[in-house]
Amino acid sequence: MTIMSYQSINDVINQLFELEIHSLGMNGDGIALSHVLPERFSNEYRFYVPGALEGERVLAKVHKIIQKKIFCRLMKVIAPSKDREQEDCNKFLDCGGCNFRNVNSNWINKWKIQQLITKTEPLKIKDKILPLSSSEKSKRRRVVFSVQANNRNFYLGFNSRFTQKIIDIRSCKTMNSKLTELYLKLKLNLNQFIIKKSNFKIKVNYLDNGADILFDIKKQNYKEIFNFDQLIQFLISLNTVRVSFKTNDRIQIVQFNGKNQNTLGKLSGKILYSLPPPGGFLQPTKEGEREIIKFVIKAIHGSKKVADLFCGSGTLSIPISQSAEIFCVDSNQSALSGLKEALKQQKSLNKNKIINQDLLSLPISHKILKDIDAIVLNPPSKGAKTQLKEVILSNVTNIVYVSCNLNTFARDAKFLLENGYSLEWLKPIDQFPNTMHLEIVSKFIEKK
Numbered sequence: 001m002t003i004m005s006y007q008s009i010n011d012v013i014n015q016l017f018e019l020e021i022h023s024l025g026m027n028g029d030g031i032a033l034s035h036v037l038p039e040r041f042s043n044e045y046r047f048y049v050p051g052a053l054e055g056e057r058v059l060a061k062v063h064k065i066i067q068k069k070i071f072c073r074l075m076k077v078i079a080p081s082k083d084r085e086q087e088d089c090n091k092f093l094d095c096g097g098c099n100f101r102n103v104n105s106n107w108i109n110k111w112k113i114q115q116l117i118t119k120t121e122p123l124k125i126k127d128k129i130l131p132l133s134s135s136e137k138s139k140r141r142r143v144v145f146s147v148q149a150n151n152r153n154f155y156l157g158f159n160s161r162f163t164q165k166i167i168d169i170r171s172c173k174t175m176n177s178k179l180t181e182l183y184l185k186l187k188l189n190l191n192q193f194i195i196k197k198s199n200f201k202i203k204v205n206y207l208d209n210g211a212d213i214l215f216d217i218k219k220q221n222y223k224e225i226f227n228f229d230q231l232i233q234f235l236i237s238l239n240t241v242r243v244s245f246k247t248n249d250r251i252q253i254v255q256f257n258g259k260n261q262n263t264l265g266k267l268s269g270k271i272l273y274s275l276p277p278p279g280g281f282l283q284p285t286k287e288g289e290r291e292i293i294k295f296v297i298k299a300i301h302g303s304k305k306v307a308d309l310f311c312g313s314g315t316l317s318i319p320i321s322q323s324a325e326i327f328c329v330d331s332n333q334s335a336l337s338g339l340k341e342a343l344k345q346q347k348s349l350n351k352n353k354i355i356n357q358d359l360l361s362l363p364i365s366h367k368i369l370k371d372i373d374a375i376v377l378n379p380p381s382k383g384a385k386t387q388l389k390e391v392i393l394s395n396v397t398n399i400v401y402v403s404c405n406l407n408t409f410a411r412d413a414k415f416l417l418e419n420g421y422s423l424e425w426l427k428p429i430d431q432f433p434n435t436m437h438l439e440i441v442s443k444f445i446e447k448k
């Protein structure tokens, strides 16, 4: 098909193009202008090529179009960038897990900091950014596997970036060694316990004493899919602390072998831990978690009453509770039950308040917040815009914002800066090596 004969933009699907990559987008995808297309498309559309680097000339095949983005599969690097290195994983680009395995760690660190600077450029906070701390590679302790099983085939791995297929990862450079070991055993054995065609997810958090495994079965009855008793016996042999099944949003714990403990580190001579629920939120690496806690504790220093909004099972609240009264809020009831139990076991439940509330639709009112000395917010990637409207009305002087999303962080930081707060410092923490993600702990104070 010649370029001029494209009738609709969808005609480019599966076509090959030679492209000049002029920059990288937020997700680390190479971006090229689309002069290769007829003028009526070229002004509007851009090509996005995961795995291509700035300045490269590449051959790319169109995979799908979302809004004005033409996503392509990298077929060949014709003129490589001087930064390009040999990829260290043969599933890179097939598997959606990593954004960069074709450049070294220094390059990735610089790129992440540059993204942070660019996103927050209008806020003029560059001189408040502290040096980046990075987790080591192969330390990820939480993962979600996809499974497809029928009479003929069995797949267990990660979702593909480009197809409906599940990518068999064999050895993954992101997971920690215990998860890799568990993955290989599941891959080798799980199929013999499956008796009915099924598609499901396996969510694993690797805790202190072993794997916490949640089968997310969606609508099927888990007892009908598996040869159940044998499956449980097999899972027990894999050093699991807990096995649970989720069907229609209901979680049932079927096996509990040990404590679902996640040690958070030592504070004032005491070893602290949380008790995450099945499939509950866990910071991706232990090192990342320690660094986040360290900077949050530094930020709330001297506060006697602290609100931990979006507290989950208490990664931050439990350390904070060692020096302050805490007011914790989250929408996940099972995470809050874990937090309550952990505080009780560590004898710091007294005086503290734990509230189950959806903070995005019903934020905690400024009237309740006004007696608090410091507010910690660690929202999901959507950010905390609604809750921040109440925060600024409360006149609490110390705000600690922990974020895993640069876009919503920049939006919410702008809101705080426009409403009487200034940024004291911002600590970037990389607990997602080889991806585009970055974690931030930041401290804002109200200008007097």
Ligand SMILES: C[S@@+](CC[C@H](N)C(=O)[O-])C[C@H]1O[C@@H](n2cnc3c(N)ncnc32)[C@H](O)[C@@H]1O
Binding pocket: 281, 282, 283, 310, 311, 312, 313, 314, 315, 316, 329, 330, 331, 332, 335, 357, 358, 359, 360, 361, 378, 379, 380
């Ligand atoms: C990034 S996690 C942080 C959890 C905790 N700070 C930690 O480090 O373990 C975000 C938390 O926000 C909670 N969350 C998500 N949407 C929420 C909402 N609309 N209202 C309240 N909490 C919400 C989740 O349950 C989760 O615990």
